[in-house]
Amino acid sequence: MALTDTISAPPRAELANLRIAFPRPDAPPLEVISGVSLQVGEGEFVAVVGPSGSGKSTILRAICGLLKPAGGEVRVNGTRVTTPPPHVGFMFQKDALLPWRTVADNIKVGCELGGTPRQKQPARVAELIRLLRLDGFENAWPRQLSGGMRQRVSLGRLLAYEPDLMLMDEPFGALDYQTKIAMGLELLRVWETERRSIIFVTHDIEEAVALADRVVVFSARPARIVADYAVDLPRPRHMKALRSDPTFTHLTEAIWSDLALPS
Ligand SMILES: Nc1ncnc2c1ncn2[C@@H]1O[C@H](COP(=O)(O)OP(=O)(O)OP(=O)(O)O)[C@@H](O)[C@H]1O
Ligand SMILES: [Mg+2]
Structure with missing residues (x-):
């Protein structure tokens, strides 16, 4: 051993x-x-x-x-x-999504901050969208989501950071x-x-x-x-x-x- x-x-x-x-x-x-x-x-x-x-x-x-x-x-x-x-990733009571980025791009922020290689980012974002049941909302803007969906996007961004x-x-x-x-x-x-x-x-x-x-x-x-x-x-x-x-x-x-x- x-x-x-x-x-x-x-x-x-x-x-x-x-x-x-x-x-x-x-x-x-x-x-x-x-x-x-x-x-x-x-x-x-x-x-x-x-x-x-x-x-x-x-x-x-x-x-x-x-x-x-x-x-x-x-x-x-x-x-x-x-x-x-x-x-070490953080998630607050109030979501802090970027209003000018779509759901997929908000999650991608986590990949960018966490250092996921650029070519691997789309697959990781797609995986998290599936895991968090956000399919079909990839291109939606945060203002078009319910509170629970916004929190799921926040969770996706946190996980994308690979904390x-x-x-x-x-x-x-x-x-x-x-x-x-x-x-x-x-x-x-x-x-x-x-x-x-x-x-x-x-x-x-x-x-x-x-x-x-x-x-x-x-x-x-x-x-x-x-x-x-x-x-x-x-x-x-x-x-x-x-x-x-x-x-x-x-x-x-x-x-x-x-x-x-x-x-
Ligand atoms: N930056 C700061 N400067 C001075 N006092 C602070 C600061 N941050 C927090 N406090 C004080 O520290 C104490 C604890 O605050 P904290 O936000 O950690 O409480 P909490 O347990 O999270 O409360 P809650 O359940 O209401 O969110 C409070 O009395 C608050 O006023
Ligand atoms: Mg508190």
Whole structure:
């Protein structure tokens, strides 16, 4: 056996005792993240839930290298993050499609940024259009799409970038309930085909449990991790069956209590 076979790969993302504070003009710095340690493995799907203003988006920005920690560190693929690391992709709640580019060309942006050779780009774009069920809309403009379709194009662009790690900040939060469930299933289907590590921030406890391998619960600001649950539910997940699964109910109730939500 080669020596390299015995050495396990570093985690995709690793937060080690991370602290983040924002300076304020007339007050001590606002401590937002207070000693958070977290590891996300290769191909792992981790959901993060926590109260509004607890620092969830801030954590994602720190992993992207957009914020300098006040203490501790962030590592991606074993390398300390000081500037935006390669192959870490981001998707926000609001899509950021380019209105002057068609669906196919918006997805192609991901190929261009990710360095896919020019001659391979059309095939990759076509593959993603099929995977995301956008066939027939290749030449449509973003304004001609529904909210769910726009989010699928955003997801296509993210995947075209070939990220090792996908940071998703309430990506389906603005969608209606039905579309949100459909997008969750779409994401799982794609993730099962093209395994990437995902950190998925959401306000929706059921969405977190339904999608993820693990759910990490943040406290109110300054954020600490109050719970880290392994979601022991079989895949592929079937949304309707999940709702009556005792593991699903038990987990959602436990997270509800962790967040001290009114019953
Ligand atoms: N650039 C910044 N400068 C100063 N304060 C900031 C900055 N970015 C975020 N904050 C503060 O950090 C705290 C956490 O913000 P963050 O956006 O991470 O919360 P969140 O958990 O994502 O909330 P939500 O669920 O509402 O999206 C908030 O109090 C916010 O005001
Ligand atoms: Mg946020």
